[in-house]
Amino acid sequence: MMARPFQIHLSVHAARALSVFVYAALLLGNLGVAAGVPEPPLAALAVALLKLSGLLGAVLLFVSSYGQLSQKAERELDEREVAVRNRAYVLTHQIMVAALLGAFLWVTLATKLGWWLPGASGTADLITAFAMGSMALPAAILAWRDRPLSDD
């Protein structure tokens, strides 16, 4: 008997809520850490916890049923699922490219105009957030495009 891949089944609503939390936490947590939220220490701790929970949430989304759907071989999907997954990957690619272009633009302007730029560790945090967010993005898109299963 073939071993089933590990997956966590999330309802449509749970997956959608998780995706909103993940991207809000990744954005706020990693920007906060990169910007070096100093005082009070409680704020720094909250930001760090937000960052960590965003990362963990992204992993959860990736191993969820929606994440597994984004990774499955085509022969295991029906034609609609293949089409939806392909569109999710196209949209993921577009969002990733837009984010990278936005970051490049920011760095270019910030260098010339003296705006805020992260240091080395802050840059590493932001790159990690980008990677984790990209990893989970197809699953998030699939969750938002899905409908709850109702049988009659």
Added chain:
Amino acid sequence: MSAELHNRLSVFRAERGMSRRELAEAVGVNPQTIGFLERGEYGPSLVLALRLARVFSVPVEALFALEPFPALGDQLARLSKES
């Protein structure tokens, strides 16, 4: 594509007393896909459309059309007047 395609899958399915799951198993797709088809949110491939037609033993044009199907009540009323 789905915006231009009309279907009456749910009518035929209800007549046969089939659940979405049963119909999905009969044509080799997941039950959610039947829901998407019935709501007009997904247009089937030719192969899937033919499989669905075969399940109900009707031509594909009886299931899918580019124009909206007339309401069943109106069709029945017209038929009963003619007879």
